[in-house]
Amino acid sequence: MPTDSPPAAPRLQQTNLVEQVADYLTEAIIARHFAPGVRLSEVQLSRDLGVSRAPVREAARLLESRGLLISRPRKGFFVRELNGDDLADVFDLRLCYERHAFELLAVRFDEAAHAQLSQQVETMCELAKGSDDGRKIEADLRFHRLVFDMAGNRRLLKAFDDLSHELRLCMALNERTHAEPGRIAANHWPLIEALASGKAQRCREAVDYHIGVARDYVIQGLGGASGTERPMSGAGATSEEGRC
Amino acid sequence: MPTDSPPAAPRLQQTNLVEQVADYLTEAIIARHFAPGVRLSEVQLSRDLGVSRAPVREAARLLESRGLLISRPRKGFFVRELNGDDLADVFDLRLCYERHAFELLAVRFDEAAHAQLSQQVETMCELAKGSDDGRKIEADLRFHRLVFDMAGNRRLLKAFDDLSHELRLCMALNERTHAEPGRIAANHWPLIEALASGKAQRCREAVDYHIGVARDYVIQGLGGASGTERPMSGAGATSEEGRC
């Protein structure tokens, strides 16, 4: 059941219905038009979207593999609920990915990569002045995706892309996400400097700090009503300086 | 088109058809009854399995998310082809995962975990005397899955499970996989010792060496007809001692 009326539910047409339905569902879930834990009725969705149940089912399978839905046999698909442990897992896995990506990129870092990443941070700083929070988040994720893209491991990039959906879900959990966007954007400069230094240890420390800040930010924003306390591996970061 | 006649294609029945079809396809692909690159006809599969196309399509979507199939719109599903770059990516991603899992487990390693892992290596040594290569590989993967299970991050475990399918595919690429199973099994003792030491650096070195050996083993087994040469991050391992 939608908690809020789902956004417009535009009649989809032609082919590639699966992808269109998946996009619609992804956006609706991240925007929290479907509350966590609620069941998504196949018939209801197919009626609202004006398509049959087959594309809806396939799209739901896709979202399940991305961690946005879970399917219970004979019960249907449910919007994924994230508790404190889930948040910790997501950011711990992200730490795992980013450490590796930065390590890979550090050894092949060149002027072109430097320029590309710097350009992206400039864009983020520019966006920080505006009020479109969605674009700020996307620009932030795009910086990190650039790192994975240039790191050279396609499967690592795909893994990050998959995790990105859950990351957006995590960020949408709290309202504090959008505070101090300027400082958040500037927080990415040390990552570039660490890459430029070419030193693995320095990259690792910068990544650990950066992700740690983002993790604490989201978890604290959740109100601390999370599951078991679990220290993050690597450097802890408890300041309030950034998000991503 | 099947290169070899697909194994029996047992008539599936009742519910949970998607999972059954997915299991059948997974096994058939890893056993190379479907050659890499071939197109899997939905109608042919549904006829052979005695089910309709809907479960076949959903199962194919599932395998696509696991990297065993790729779908091209209006063309159908194709068995994934792995070149040298793919192998390098898979093992590099595995290195990323295992490093993190061992680091997580090292800080919570206790007597129970020690006993469980040791037990598994004993099992592997026992299986090494037999001739069932499939069970050797599964026991090997099970050791590593145990590590991920005990590491405590469920999403990391799921990520490894997903990658496992591609790992099996990689291992099935060459025949040399099954050589010297006794030494391969024994190669896992240093990992346990590193965990017991509780030292992160020692764990990392042990993992890097272990995975490096496995990677070189598979890539050399492919005949070196791979893509661009790419050095593995971390310790290189060029000996011939192990697989997993």
Added chain:
DNA sequence: ACTCTCTGAACTGTCGACAGTCGGTGGTCG
């Protein structure tokens, strides 16, 4: 009033069928 049972509505899992598209084949033209 509370609990258990039964009934029925709604839904999921699965199926067969239709429409549009892609690739190959045969024929025709230059």
Added chain:
DNA sequence: CGACCACCGACTGTCGACAGTTCAGAGAGT
């Protein structure tokens, strides 16, 4: 003899429908 084009078969994408199951609520019994 070679290249282009129309036709045809097969397949994918999508749809509506049926069967078995689950869940909620009404009703009977205690």
